[in-house]
Amino acid sequence: MNINETALVLIGFQNDYFADNGILKDFIDESAKETQVLANSLSLTERLRSTELLMVQTPIQFTDNYSELGEPVGILRAIKDVGAFKRNGPGGEIIPQLSAYGERIQTVPGKHGLNAFSNTDLENILRANGIKNVVFLGAVTSICIDSTGRSAHERGFSVSVLSDCTCGRTQMEQEFYCEQVLPLYAEVLSSSEFLAKLNLS
DSSP states (O other): OOGGGEEEEEEOOBHHHHSTTOTTHHHHHHHHHHHTHHHHHHHHHHHHTTSSOEEEEOOBOBOTTOGGGSSOOHHHHHHHHHTOSBTTSGGGSBOHHHHTTGGGSEEOOOBOSSOTTTTSSHHHHHHHTTOOEEEEEEEOIIIIIHHHHHHHHHTTOEEEEEEEEEEOSSHHHHHHIIIIIGGGTSEEEOHHHHHHHTTOO
């Protein structure tokens, strides 16, 4: 895997998921603890910090009245009902461990749905940087990771998902997606296996 043709796409690393007082912390807490997703992801990004690999993050954020959603259903309705991921509130902010990276992790705004390509400039950024391989980490595996991964595949990118840097709503769900769903269009591998593919292990 050529490091100059590869991008790391971070999804959902925001306070409402990962902060101790995050509104949706309980939504992913079982799987996040089991996979140690945050520790693994921070270790990986730190290892890649001094390389040329493109790292981008696509936070989901909403206005205070959630006007972007219209009449939402499912997870988006739940987000609106509990008041999560507000653009002007602390819950919608990138976790401080990653915001400390500044511009080293490029933030792509505009995501207010499940697919990080929708309503954002993500595809143009990847194309402009000559990216062929897109590697996903973050939350939630069964929702935004899967939705964005499928979309990346349909756009002609080679897709990888890091099993120890993603989390589902439960550990059972995480294992099911990593073993049965994601391999239908993506390569599922660990962060250490990914680093080995980059000759960085």
